[in-house]
Amino acid sequence: MTTRLSAMSTRELYVVGDRLDRDSLWLTFLDSFPAGTNRRFRERSEYDCSTCRGFIKNVGTVVEIHDGQVRTVWSGVSASDPVFSVVAAAMDEFVRTLPLTGIFRTAEAQYGAKTTRTLRDGQVEVWHHLHGRVDKRHRTRDAGAARGDFDAAVQVLERGLAELAPQALDTVADLIDGNALYRGTEHRRAVAEFRSLQNRWAQAVDRRAFVFANATSPAARFRNTVIGTLVQDLSAGVGLEQAVRSFEAKVAPQNYKRPTALITPAMVRAAMRTIDDLGIEESLQRRFARLSDVSVTNVLWVDNDIQPRMKDGLEGLLMRAATTRPSGAGPRDGKPEEIPVVAFLKDVLPGAASIDLWVANSHEPHFVSLTTGRHPDAPRLFTWDNDFAWSYGGNVTDSIKERVKRAGGNVTGKLRVSLSWFNHDDLDLHVFEPNGDHIWYQEKRNKLDVDMNAGGAFSREPVENVTWTGIVPDGEYRIEVNQYNKRESTDAGFVIETESNGKIEHYRYDRAVGHKETVEVGRMTVTGEVITAFRPGKDMQAGSVGRDLWGITTEQFVPVSTVMYSPNYFDGNEVGNRHYFFMLKGCVNDQPTRGIYNEFLRGDLQPHRKVFEVLGDRTKCEPTPDQLSGLGFSSTVRDSVLAKVTMTGGRRRLMSIQF
Structure with a gap:
């Protein structure tokens, strides 16, 4: 005992x-x-x-x-x-x-x-x-006072989870996204965190235990916050306009005027009249696009194993074979050759037999899916002359830096060292400065600002963070990770992320860390407030840990099935910014995805943007196994991706495609 x-x-x-x-x-x-x-x-x-x-x-x-x-x-x-x-x-x-x-x-x-x-x-x-x-x-x-505070938190959380309607939370989230609430963006995170908490509570086997375990979380008192009162009103059946006016009376100055109107029933009726007049109701029903939907004339390159499954596949395959030409010379030293995307499409793709793309964790915001209408003959919704669209999965971004930001840590200093791991263990980050100062949870020295899984609710996305905002001493820094409390044997290991002068690097430890064990991460040399060298410790490896995302594992090469422009450049269209899509084999977006975005809509639908914003959120494409998903890159944003190309003659080339 x-x-x-x-x-x-x-x-x-x-x-x-x-x-x-x-x-x-x-x-x-x-x-x-x-x-x-x-x-x-x-x-x-x-x-x-x-x-x-x-x-x-x-x-x-x-x-x-x-x-x-x-x-x-x-x-x-x-x-x-x-x-x-x-x-x-x-x-x-x-x-x-x-x-x-x-x-x-x-x-x-x-x-x-x-x-x-x-x-x-x-x-x-x-x-x-x-x-x-x-x-x-x-x-x-004062044990009585502590128990009383906890009891109050339990009651607030329990009432919030049971009484706040999910639809009301979605409505408030839509208002925030549409910039229809005064200073609404300040509450976006609180709404999302409570919605996530409510989803997990609904699925919990023991809901009372779930409430107790989360009563000390930041989202526990959401019901009693100012944004929570807006959700309460909507959950109780108060009209949207009245509920928002009540909210704004609490937070906005007296002379405040809302810059954009809310979606009202009258607006919905007006939009529906336009939809009926144009006969585009069927066009609003969207789904993920399949290979068989896309003609080979609208792709820049397709894998030979995939091409026969596409629309017009056989004829396109023969025509492509008739126009194939050899590629130019590749690098001799084994290093990636940098090549602009335009040159890659013109000089490399025609002679490529297979392409593999290095999918890094940093590419998570680039995951993209192609969508289309459920009814091919329905009128078009968009400003280009086809029914295809696309949706980026930027909401899946989960870098260590983003985790630190969500946890309230500072990521804007001159130098940063962050620790990330993947289970309920209590790992501790220790940094020894050149003068011997020891930064850890007992001596934070105004630098360690996040310490997770030490107590309270446990996370499976924990981080610890040390940031230097003032003077960064030159010299050698020693970094260690200690297992203060081992609670699990699954999802072992950790990742260290360093950042200075805008450069981010990762070092990973793939083994389990034993109870009270200390792992030497490495020694970091800083000169002029910039990391100039990093010597990893034993068993530490450079690079991030691969993550399972959309059916593939990051931090490795993944085969490409087809390369194409975004649909606004299909069939001779040139509308807006061009995107380059590399569809990946086995890449499957497992989340409902928007098939309609306001910026895609044709001109006669623009007056009803607010209604279509809601329609786009309510008519999402449901996940399917045979979808076209992969990585997308905009022509207006500087970026790069590493590609391993096997030419038709068997020669391999390693390329860094520049966008």
Whole structure:
């Protein structure tokens, strides 16, 4: 029991039941001993002592929440004497029947006593008892106030999760995205975090346990925030205009005038009249595009294994074979040759037999899907003369830098060192400056600003962050990672991200870090506030850890199925900015995706932009396995991608395509 309580005490603890239940727990303890094993000693039974009774009544109802399940202080307790294993099992069964009632806070450091001694007939008798020490994180001078604050947070979160309608949250998110709320962008993150919390709560096996485990999260008190009151009003059936006016009365100055109108029923009716008059209702039904939808005349290159499946595939295949020409010379030193995308399309693609693209984690905002209409003969919606469109998956961006920003860390300093890992372990980042100063969670020195999974709610996307905003001393910095508390064996390893002078580099550790183990990440040399050298430690490797995304794994080469322009450049169209799409084999967008964007709409639909914004969000394309998805790059944004090209003669070329 001492060992179990000590292990649990490093995490957040809760209590179940009430005072009467604690009395019943004590009786359960006494009654659970098998017949004949709790003999009468003097006036009372052998295990009926005030020391053990105090321990059981104060600590016996303590529980933890692990992976959404309640586990008691008796869970998994066993002893060499089978009698006590029977008792622990009975106690565990009883405690698991009691409801969660609060957080565990106490002013006491110790419950019970390891031993006590009595004197009988001149002989000293030693008695052993249930006992355990409580970690300082659970101790406070005013335990009642701490429990009261937690109870209030639970009530607010529980009411918010149950009462705030998902549709109302979506409406507020749409208003923010449409810039229709005064200073609405300030609340975008809060709305998204609460919506995510509500989705996970709806799927939780034990919703009460979920509420307790998340009651200390920033999103817990969303219902009582100013943006939360707007969601409350909409959930209660208050009209959109009235609810927004009430919100703006709380946050906007008296002379504020909304720059854009809200979507009203009258606007919807007007838009529907236009849709009916133009006969484009069927055009609003969108889906992911397939290979068979796209003519080979609208692609720049297609893999030979894929081409016969495309529209006009056989004829296009023969025509392409008739016009194939050899490629130019490639690099001799094995380094990537830099080539502008226009030259790549003109001089390399015609002679390419296969193309593999290096998909880096940094390319996540470039993931793109091609969409089209469900009804091929329906009128066109867009300013170009076909029914294809595209949708970037920028919402999947999840770089370490983005994680740090979401966690409230500073990513704008002169020098940054960030740690990222992938499970509930409590890893700690340690940085030793050239003068010997040690930056860690006990000595943050105004540089360490994020320390996750140390307590409270645990994350599977944790980070720690050290940023220098002032003077960055020259010299050698030593970086270490310590496993303060190992909680899991899955998703082991970690990644270190460094940034200086706009350059970001990654170093990864692919092994599990043992309990209390310290890993030397490396030694970093800084000159003139810029990282000039980095010597990785043992078992550290340069580069990021690959992530599973859209059916492929990043940080490796992925085969390309076809290369094409964006649909606004199909069939001789030249409307707006050109994009270059590299569709990848096995790349499948697994999220519902917008098929309509206002910037694509033809001119006669522009007066109804607000309504079409809502329509685009409500008529998303549902995921399908045979879609066209991959990486896209805009002609207006400087970027690059590494390609491994095998020419028709078997020669291989490594190229850095420049956009």
